[in-house]
Amino acid sequence: MKISKKGCDLNSCFFCRGCLPEWQAAIALNKITYTIKKGELIFREGDPVTGIYFLDRGLAKVHKQWGTEKELILRFAKDGDIIGHRGLGNENIFPVSATALEESTACFFPLDFFLTTLKVNHAFTYDLMMFYARELQESERKMRNLVHMPVKGRLAYILLFLEGKFGTNGGGLININLSRQDIASFAGTTYETVFRIFQEFIAAKLIDTDGKMIRILKPETLRELVDSQMP
Structure with missing residues (x-):
């Protein structure tokens, strides 16, 4: 991945939309925008979590190793979607990988800043909680379908x-x-x-x-x- 000279508009992604207007200056100061080639890994299963990504533009798959040579795609991310949140927790290790399916740009936020944002921006924290709930429901539905x-x-x-x-x-x-x-x-x-x-x-x-x-x-x-x- 390469650092992009063009930043995002601080308005389009799930992260920016949910934060207080007063927090935008802090977002601009802490974010790093990357350009990602088609087929390029954004992060790899087993890597330490150093921050969270939000897809500014493009398409990515979130996938997990399944057996020795197969992968299971868990979800797709599009413009504005969060990726990397599955690595939050006590271990701070990514349990999945993410790969760009087309040329994309993503904003990266260091983990400490992201956690501080959750404490300051209550509306964003609520939106993230509801996102987790929807994703859990969809994951359970998909797993049930895979089995039965x-x-x-x-x-x-x-x-x-x-x-x-x-x-x-x-x-x-x-x-x-x-x-x-x-x-x-x-x-x-x-x-x-x-x-x-x-x-x-x-x-x-x-x-x-x-x-x-x-x-x-x-x-x-x-x-x-x-x-x-x-x-």
């Missing part, structure tokens, strides 16, 4: 989830460009299985694709599939 739901239902759920999180562009395509391998890692399955089931979805006119991008044609049918396979 057949792969076809998991993929239908993930397509609906991605559309809900990232929206669609003018052509109706889900506004995220993911490889089939990343989708497989998010669903806890293999590339070959994703390819086969997507071909079935395309043949049934549930989805269509444009390169790596996906358009949902029949969201109601996908929701029915998810509900029918929900444990």
Whole structure:
């Protein structure tokens, strides 16, 4: 990662929006903005936590080693999202890795300053608590699906989830460009299985694709599939 000469606007990310206006000068003084290349690690599982990152612009995946050669993607982060918060706690070790999926910029805040911000900015602390609650609910839902739901239902759920999180562009395509391998890692399955089931979805006119991008044609049918396979 390289330090960027251009800083953020101190207004767009989850961190800046939640803090007091009087805290902006302290934010500007303490933050470091990095430029991150596509495929570059932002932090690695097992690294010590020296601070917290907020994605200013771009897309990143948060992932964990699964077995010797596989990874499980836990979540995706987009513009304004926090990354690195899973490392907060007594051990101060990152239990996950984060990798940029496209050229991105991220603001880094040293850990001491971030913890001080929590004590001073009560509204931000509340927003962060609610974020943790939502993420825990989603993680529990995803883990339940991984354990109990057949792969076809998991993929239908993930397509609906991605559309809900990232929206669609003018052509109706889900506004995220993911490889089939990343989708497989998010669903806890293999590339070959994703390819086969997507071909079935395309043949049934549930989805269509444009390169790596996906358009949902029949969201109601996908929701029915998810509900029918929900444990």
